Amino acid sequence: MDDRFDEIVDAETNRDPDLAVIEAGSRTLRTQSGTPQGDQVPARPADPEVDKALREVEQELLGRWPETKLDPSLVRMEALLDLLGDPQRAYPSIHITGTNGKTSTARMIETLLGAFELRTGRYTSPHVQSITERISLDGVPIAAERFVETWADIKPYVEMTDASQEHRLSFFEALTGMAYAAFADAPVDVAVVEVGMGGSWDATNVIESSVAVVTPISLDHTDRLGNTPGEIAVEKSGIIKQDATVILAQQPVDAAQVMLKKAVEVNATVAREGMEFGVTTREIAVGGQQLTLRGLGGEYEEIFLPLYGAHQAHNAAVALAAVEAFFGIGAQHAGSLDIETVRKAFASVTSPGRLEVVRRSPTVVLDAAHNPAGAVVTAAGVTEAFNFSRLIGVVGASGDKDVRGLLEAFEPIFAEIVVTQNSTPRAMSADDLAAIAVEVFGDERVVVEPRLDDALEAAITLAEEEDEYAGAGVLVTGSVITVGEARLLLGRG
Template sequence: MSKRPQNDDPDNPDTFDEIVDAETERDPDLAVIEAGSRTLRTQAGPPQGDGIPVRPEDPEVDRALREVEKELAGRWPETQLDPSLVRIEALMDVLGSPQRSYPSIHITGTNGKTSTARMIEALLAAFELRTGRYTSPHVQSVTERISLDGAPIPAEGFIEAYRDIQPYVEMVDAGQEHRLSFFEVLTAMAYAAFADAPVDVAVVEVGMGGSWDATNVIDGQVAVVTPIALDHTDRLGPTPGEIATEKAGIVKQGATVVLAQQPVDAAQVMLKRAVEVDATVAREGMEFGISARELAVGGQLLTLRGLGGEYPDVFLPLHGAHMAHNALVALAAVEAFFGIGSQHARTLDIDTVRSAFASVVSPGRLEVVRQSPTVILDAAHNPAGARAVAEAITETFGFSRLIGVVGASGDKDMKGFFEALEPLFAEVVVTQNSSHRAMDVDELAALAVEVFGQERVGVEPRLDDALEAAITLSEEESEYSGAGVLVTGSVITVGEARLLLRRA
């Protein structure tokens, strides 16, 4: 079976959207994917309220959006980094520093950043604040990265945000050794869009690291640090402590630092940084914590001990202990933003907090997208994330047999990833997503065989074939009535699978 060709030409992006559009040209309301002798046919539109936009229905708007996407793709990709804020600072200067016109909550860490950002956003919105949220990477559409009032800006707004700053981008490009990168331009678009809205508060997730990340031209009143683990070690360092040194750069003078549970060396780095800039520190397990957690239908029921007191009977419609900890960190961040702490010991309105958490969605994070068999998507991409997913699935789902579908980027510790999931998977189907960064399927298969053995590893270069193979494996023996499929390894793989398996 031949592998999907990779396109390294940024001026002619071979995106998965284009592949799907070509396959569904005759019937845009349906995704039809032939896989062997069987056809997967599912409704193309995602459910309402999951925060994932689809392609614009208006052909002219869609054309304009594709043109913007193509121009952005022609810039330095997110994976080609220059550790400097010179270009983004120059752009912010000519734009009039829009990022200074609203307060912000800045989020770094290794795992859980996007889910935590979504929860912070939901809490702030419940207290009637207008929010802007900037997160990365996206699951399906680049427009997801910039949200206003809890929803991705529409395609028209994304196009307008780009065209508004384009002359200034070109001006800065002309004066720099390197043009502004894809991520730098998107960051500027977000900050300008938030100022134009205007928002009451921005919730901003770093792209990578902290000190020299393009988002770090803001001075967050609250700096949130989700759990730090080994990832991007070639760029950030080989230990949690060294990685934390880079991430600590988002902690600014006089800010409040909300620390999730951390490895000892990472915690030490963060505490040292806080002392240097006279920041207040709130630590999970000390100033705030989880008092109780129990499984509930569709999620979990929590009692959270915040900075100002206890919040009982909080329903979170997401699975896994790691999501409960993300919720706790989000609550502490919002309390800190409102000035709640040891000097002002009070709680936020409990009914508002409950309502906010009950509304949270986190696409691509232990997301069930199909039943009979159950298909779950999770964007875990490093060993720490894989361990969290394994624990959550073991706790939440009573699978008698689970088949994995794994496609990864080329710079990840996939042997460690497979080792974390080995006790969970009966078999694993390795595959390759459409990104030029994808790990070669044969290389991924060799790592999988090291962990699982040859007899438990299947290879399908195309993701649609891999999904079909995994579903067939889960259904092939009637005794496995509680079988399921987990698609994981990369947010790109999850986004593409989501397009193929959209829920009706």
């Protein structure tokens, strides 16, 4: 790899910082359902000086290798953290890998730990709207001021590391160093850390986590991780440490075999969904679903989860088992977590951009599905939770994804599809996306609107034509970036 950082642009971070709620056609697109509940995706700082400083830090970070450009080595991270005094060793951690569901699971784990009065740090990626979302303290994105201060604190050490290494620290490596430093400075009682990509060589994999969580593995980043779930699992199994506990979501057989083999090699204890823990019952409820979860310490009944989709119920089971394992339940001692605390925690969980309703009349739902496996569970979740008489899709995807597989997963549920593109260089052009969409949907079901605001307006208009709001809806999907920008356009954030 060379140092021409501008050759590869990271779509997950290289956004237009001036994107805001804008006029679409003759009216402003906005939510009709009020301010989102729970922790919110942060808006730009109100203080102009803080906003300016945050933008400057963002640009400094974006001048580095993007997180989509990798050098399989932990040498730079280890060098940086050594200079910082190894802040990642100041607190225990729970490490999360997998293909889909990592961020939602991390948010559930964080909420459960917080309910038991532990101070939490959460590191997830990519962000939906603001870079500060990636580093959270006690369930709230780090304040812009603190984000800027943290960068100022570690910047001299980042530059020292740059000078001593063959390559400079990447965007993701620098941000990971910031997260670990911020958590130590807080200080937190426990960190919940999501890998960026893979596992073994991921920048986050300098922690010695006692609990490793593996969400469902499917095909994504195949150019870097492998062409089968089993091959991808080899890289992801790298987060399993000696004598740790592994919380293993339901997996393809080849991926499960790899994980179990790794666990044996490092004497790790494995808890498998469907065996040691899982979802016992699940019923659709107003605003979410009602669950009975079987944890490592017994059954937890009457759990209300304000998220849609069977996949979120499975994420909840994984999160519960991870927190039980963190507290030693199922290994060091018997017993279970306090049921009322668990109920209260799950009832307060949020996951922006994951089957999130942001508007009514017509209903507009956002979901960040960006690969075929994610699209399959999103399609199932929409079908189950919403009784749409007609569903219009708004899709903007990245060019390096399996776009055909994504569209094929949505074809059965979309009456029509509006293809568009987000503002990042990695976005597939609306024309190229349309060419694939026509092959999947047929020409008569495809509308092309290169501007996302126009695409939203077109989809809402199509939905409104369905018997004056009688059950038609809109699903915006295809990319975290597309969802984040749509969220702004629709008045959230």
